[in-house]
Amino acid sequence: MEESQVKLPSRYIVEDKHFALDSKFVITDETGNIYYTVDSTLFTMGDKLQMYDAGGNELIRIRQENLHLHKTYIIESVRTDADEMQLASVKRTGLLGQHKLEIIAVDGAYIMEKRGNAFSHEFMLKKGDDVVAIVTKDPSATKSIYWLDVSADRDEYRAFLVALVIVLSCAQRLPGNPLSTPHEGNAKP
Template identity: 50%
Template sequence: MTVFQSRPTRYLIQEKHLSLDNRFTITDDAGNIHYKVHSLFFAMGDKLIISDANGNELMKIRQDSLHFHLTYKLISTHSGATARQIASIKRTGPLWQHKLEIDSSNGKYILQKQGGVSSDDFTLTKDDVTIAVVARDASPMKNLYWVDIIDSKEQDHTFILAIVIVLSCAQRLPVNPISKPQVNAPKTD
């Protein structure tokens, strides 16, 4: 059990399985929408765009198909700034472990499952310090992720929530053709 020094900021990420383009909605614990995540329709691999509640694009998530391990790139696209890659996320270890290693412009992070194989609890750490705690609740129609981010002005909430979205993408079964890297897929951004 993780004990926080101050009250964490809580978000709820809802993934909709049957939606054509609005794949995720991110709200606070009061139900206010903070972010929306759209996917590119008929894209090979995962190509997602994170926007704020007003539709302003903030970040892109791109599955990188040229790696042995499932790998994603996070690209900052805040309005008025040049798009730049801010992180590379790689799934490592056995499939049931769901461990992500994140190399970012702000340092190295690790998101990994806590508890046994059937556990749906994860922690995000940087330099062995817990940054966020994630709990997953799955249903047939959608996945829910409760994300508690430790309150600190140093934490980039959009970045942390993007990591949890990558976790959701990486948790798909490998038999799903959408989750497999597409070697011959054309490059698009």
């Protein structure tokens, strides 16, 4: 999973816009440069999201699979310069407060799990024993902002890592919470 030779930031800000009429997620760097946006498909069972680069090119689709014991998501690459392919299957496991994600990707297995106690807002993404990234959620109840800090020596496809943070956001929504319903935004044509 490679990205172009452009210098990529090591920190991304992933903002979940619950009530926005345009993009459901906006992904920027610390200076506000937009790298990705994510829109959703209207009126679906479960989450169906599309990730676009800053130029509006679709890169990734995320869809929630129904009829599983644990929340399960599929991440697919839909880049125009390559064949469409599944990048990963992501399953939330463990107790609700743990928010542990098991990721089976084309380049190996990853685990994203909460660091610290049940009230912690920090998650570690690991591939084997190597730390790939640290994800921190804004502790404010009124915001859904995540900071994705990618380890400097990692060469993973950054859009894929951002997609994992989006799955984390979706998987954390509690049933019965008005924000727990699938994202219903404007789908790109």
